[in-house]
Amino acid sequence: MENIFEKLSAEQKEELERQFSIYAGGVEEIIPSIELKQKLARSILTDKPLKIKLGLDPSAPDVHIGHTVVLNKLKQFQENGHIIQLIIGDFTGKIGDPTGKTAARKQLTDEEVKHNAMTYFEQFGKVLDMSKVELHYNSKWLKELKLEDIIHLAASITVARLLERNDFSNRLAEGKPISLHEFFYPLMQGYDSVMLESDVELGGTDQHFNVLMGRHLQDHFGKEKQVVILLPLLEGLDGVEKMSKSKHNYIGIDEKPHEMYGKTMSIPDDLMIKYFELVTDLTVEEKETVKQDLLNGTLHPRDAKMLLAKTIVAMYHGNEAAAEAEKHFTSVFQNGGMPDEIPVVVVDFDGEVLVIDLLVELELLRSKGEARKMILNGGVKIDGEKIKDIHQNLIVVEGMVIQVGKRKFVKLLRKEG
């Protein structure tokens, strides 16, 4: 396959380089690059699309823009005519955790799996053309595997290799138990690639070991090995932890325009470039311009972040909604002079809470009396809306911004529960 490039016309070579540079943009690693080029060359020569695989955990269907890092990469492949294979990992979902130790991995019913898959489907539709996407449930082949098949599968991999996986080696070293069945999950994920003959598998850098297993098993079963593309993990609103629902530091892709806009405005400045790179659909050139303008000071960070927020809202709600969210944001915060970075407070309120109690609890005001006075003076705003009633209750919402007076702002995140 090495000299396949010689068969390409000048035009085809150009097309190969064009596609490759798109796919290589913003990724952490391509394993190995040369094979991706070879596969692309063959695809261009034979006019046969590549099969691009993404595995999904059916237990957590809430999609946030952290997920869109990989979705945007899929979209690039789709826009060039390649086939997207989404695999719902329903087999493991239906088993649950056989040790019963983690409540998190509870056993899902067929209905729940279907429902969650449909939720993915709807939300992914905001990025991908779902009419062209293949949807697979891996229980289809995994539930049919018998002991003999599994022994053949297991024979291809050594215990030492499995123990190389970071979390396994750490747990073994620390004397924490690893149940034998946990060794199966990477194998099952890899076997999906065998069954679907995937050409490329995408995953976050934390999936390094698992996606390489697909490559290994395809080889073991005499199939062409998939290329692995590892994508960076996106930090959430706190700027520290990987964006995730359980960390309450996420921007959901079906959130309302002004929530989405406001949350984006709250990310730390030093993450802006990464967000531009990974979760916007700006062209390579546009991204480069933003980056340069920020570096040489011709673009104010505040304006860059507003461009980011507007771009993200436009991707999921259209240009009109994006313009409106921007207008809402500036009208609300223009007079108040919202600072570039708002301090974040993590809270764990459940249900409704009196605004005056909240203000005291958060130490924004020293007493309920002061809180009442400030409300009556029109000095308390929540998400830019003036609070008028001293008896008002509210439900604490992720990313909610409370303003007291002209200069005191605080953004609320919910405590991981």
Add this chain to the structure above:
Amino acid sequence: MENIFEKLSAEQKEELERQFSIYAGGVEEIIPSIELKQKLARSILTDKPLKIKLGLDPSAPDVHIGHTVVLNKLKQFQENGHIIQLIIGDFTGKIGDPTGKTAARKQLTDEEVKHNAMTYFEQFGKVLDMSKVELHYNSKWLKELKLEDIIHLAASITVARLLERNDFSNRLAEGKPISLHEFFYPLMQGYDSVMLESDVELGGTDQHFNVLMGRHLQDHFGKEKQVVILLPLLEGLDGVEKMSKSKHNYIGIDEKPHEMYGKTMSIPDDLMIKYFELVTDLTVEEKETVKQDLLNGTLHPRDAKMLLAKTIVAMYHGNEAAAEAEKHFTSVFQNGGMPDEIPVVVVDFDGEVLVIDLLVELELLRSKGEARKMILNGGVKIDGEKIKDIHQNLIVVEGMVIQVGKRKFVKLLRKEG
């Protein structure tokens, strides 16, 4: 179950102690003794026999007296009315070695498995009453297991526990590969105990880990745990290695009387007591008498070994054949004055070889001329039979004794192939 003993009558208590002392004779370990007593107590009270399990590897059906250590133990249980469960491990036999690394574990056909099982059956018939033995093929349940079942099975055991097994931990430490599927074998063996609800499993001390797995898995599946009885391993004719066919240091239980007798006479003196203990059907008292007489010098080691040889031959060929083998042995070796221990030479001849070539090769004589002369003078005996023809060919047989002149003896063992 603790106070089940209180329900026993004095007579029943006596019966319990009688059986227990028989089963405990000559074993390495009972895990745990108290549970064996409890099971026996219940069996006596309810008149329900215990189920005694032995797993067999279908790839090596040649039974030698090393195997009879465990067979004799089974026989003791059978004589007291308990049920023997023989499991032919045909599932793994039919899979072979999926890594293809060891030629030894080649894939067996259904016919081969059946044939080998029948070979066991015939040979075991020399020790056990096979009409009362249950024969099981573990492929019956193992081949039906699906991935979901296997994951539940695997979830019950930790990787650390599997790595405790001596050969696994050594191999991991030495950087030698352990294929993941090797972790399955103890699980499968243990699962057999779950399916058959065995009360007791027998095994050699080298099976320690595997037989305990049955106990663990029965517990995991909510069944009563089996008791494990570990038996010592019997060293072969060389007095060093475990008796095995591949080491060519064995006495087959279907060997001819005078071969069996001669091979037994060739074991090192210091193994005699162990052989009496483990592979003869003498009573506990008879064994003790031999031991004491040897210790206080009233029994000559040569005579003790002849008693051992005669006893073993009688077990497999009857008293008459045993008496004849003894007569043959003494008539052949009496004049020659066979030494107590004959030097052993390991050879690797295949096919036929000229006696004169063999004599020179083994450095028993310095030249073919000398060898010819010695044969013509009637000075060469093989297994006590005088060689008369200088052109005689022979096939080297395990344990064959060559005598040159009056005092030169050598015993041949075949090189491990």
